[in-house]
Amino acid sequence: MAQISNIFDNLYFLTTCSVAVTLLISFRLYPIIIYVVNRKGLMDDPDERSAHTNKVPTLGGMGLFIVFSLTVMLLGVLADLSRPELLQLVSLLAGTLLLLIMGVKDDLVLMSPKKKLIGQLLAASMVIFLSDVRIAHFQGLLGIGELPYWVSIFFTFFVFILVINAVNLIDGIDGLAGSIAVLSSVTFGIFFLLNEQYLLSLISFALIGSLIGFLYYNLSNTQKLFMGDSGSLLIGFLLAYQGVVFLGVNENALAALAIPNAPILLLAVLSYPLLDTLRVFSIRIWQKRSPFSADRNHIHHRLLDLGNAHEQATLIVCVCNIFIISLVLFIDDLNINLQLIISVLVGSALYLIPFLKVFQKKAFYLPEKTKSNSILGGGIKNTLEDQKLNSNTPETSGVVQLENSARDKEPTPLDLSVPNPYLSEIKDFERQSMVSKRLSDFKKVTTTDLKKVGRSLRKQS
Numbered sequence: 001m002a003q004i005s006n007i008f009d010n011l012y013f014l015t016t017c018s019v020a021v022t023l024l025i026s027f028r029l030y031p032i033i034i035y036v037v038n039r040k041g042l043m044d045d046p047d048e049r050s051a052h053t054n055k056v057p058t059l060g061g062m063g064l065f066i067v068f069s070l071t072v073m074l075l076g077v078l079a080d081l082s083r084p085e086l087l088q089l090v091s092l093l094a095g096t097l098l099l100l101i102m103g104v105k106d107d108l109v110l111m112s113p114k115k116k117l118i119g120q121l122l123a124a125s126m127v128i129f130l131s132d133v134r135i136a137h138f139q140g141l142l143g144i145g146e147l148p149y150w151v152s153i154f155f156t157f158f159v160f161i162l163v164i165n166a167v168n169l170i171d172g173i174d175g176l177a178g179s180i181a182v183l184s185s186v187t188f189g190i191f192f193l194l195n196e197q198y199l200l201s202l203i204s205f206a207l208i209g210s211l212i213g214f215l216y217y218n219l220s221n222t223q224k225l226f227m228g229d230s231g232s233l234l235i236g237f238l239l240a241y242q243g244v245v246f247l248g249v250n251e252n253a254l255a256a257l258a259i260p261n262a263p264i265l266l267l268a269v270l271s272y273p274l275l276d277t278l279r280v281f282s283i284r285i286w287q288k289r290s291p292f293s294a295d296r297n298h299i300h301h302r303l304l305d306l307g308n309a310h311e312q313a314t315l316i317v318c319v320c321n322i323f324i325i326s327l328v329l330f331i332d333d334l335n336i337n338l339q340l341i342i343s344v345l346v347g348s349a350l351y352l353i354p355f356l357k358v359f360q361k362k363a364f365y366l367p368e369k370t371k372s373n374s375i376l377g378g379g380i381k382n383t384l385e386d387q388k389l390n391s392n393t394p395e396t397s398g399v400v401q402l403e404n405s406a407r408d409k410e411p412t413p414l415d416l417s418v419p420n421p422y423l424s425e426i427k428d429f430e431r432q433s434m435v436s437k438r439l440s441d442f443k444k445v446t447t448t449d450l451k452k453v454g455r456s457l458r459k460q461s
Helices: 002-008 011-040 060-078 083-109 113-130 149-170 176-194 198-218 228-252 262-269 271-286 299-305 310-330 336-355 378-389 394-409 423-431 437-460
Strands: none
Touching: 011 060, 011 176, 011 198, 060 083, 060 198, 060 228, 083 113, 083 198, 083 228, 113 149, 113 228, 149 176, 149 228, 149 271, 176 198, 176 228, 176 262, 176 310, 198 228, 228 262, 262 271, 262 310, 262 336, 271 299, 271 310, 271 336, 299 310, 299 336, 310 336
């Protein structure tokens, strides 16, 4: 046993094993979960905000928890963890288990926001009080140094709740939340590895392997699986945990390995979920709505409306995130408050580029990429095709007949670069807040023209 323990004391061997074990378990476990969920009908039903049109198995978070917890427990036992490390691991797994149970219940029967908040506070309290995991120092950011104990406790609770819910909010398209979590865990894991933090390295790389295994099925066309709230809450909790201990380890790290701008780097790593959450909350409050009301106003939804596939939108966000992290590492010799200003301005500018006016027409005048005639891109286009074109309802038939009659009997008066048989659907989507108010000018022209077509057809008949 001692020889086995010595082998696993090698951090590089440990990280390799953790990723390999999680991948092995993932490719065995996820097909079983998909099969059981399909048999039991535990599917995610698409609604007016969904970017998918078919029922998809959910509860991928259950697989994430099983793969992650089995790996860290197995390798932790083989490596003979110390008593404090065991307590730290047990408190972390207890918190993730609580969030898993709460997330599964929310996926199946829905939970009130109040109950979910209480569950998140309980999960955070397990690691904060049992393992003394907290943010104790700001390293001069905003002129703040060491925090008083209870201020540190309350601020750490706030960070956990913020990150958990921010990650939950960005889980709106395939691969996004998982990819951001992989990128974040790689950053934290490399730092822990360089500082010879055995348990923390194990946690980071076990999560990386678990997420890679999940993403394989999440991005699959034949065996698709969603993580659900059970997965997004769990991932948010683990990212918040890594971020908090990252600041603590950095404070006590050797001078050669310490990162002078660790708080800024942490913000850069989590820049997308934090900025997107701040943006949508601000818009909802400005519109006198609850900040927790659902809508389709996230940055990743805008990328879909511009015609990007889920994978493309995810890649764009990840590239922006990597750029912001690289920028922060490059300017680490500047004053920490100046770094904060630069990173916030650059990050905001990058993530808000899709909302510039130059992209507004492109969002609704995309070249046709499929056989369908759609003026909308991404998830909305697919929803229209599946729910309208493939149905045999009188409403759909009337739209198609109107289009065919207008084309066969006389030249259409619509002077547009793409076909537009879906104007009535655009109205419906706008009423349901699935299309932004930027459609208003477009509607004024095309609705009038469509009425002219209708009057012409009635006269001829």
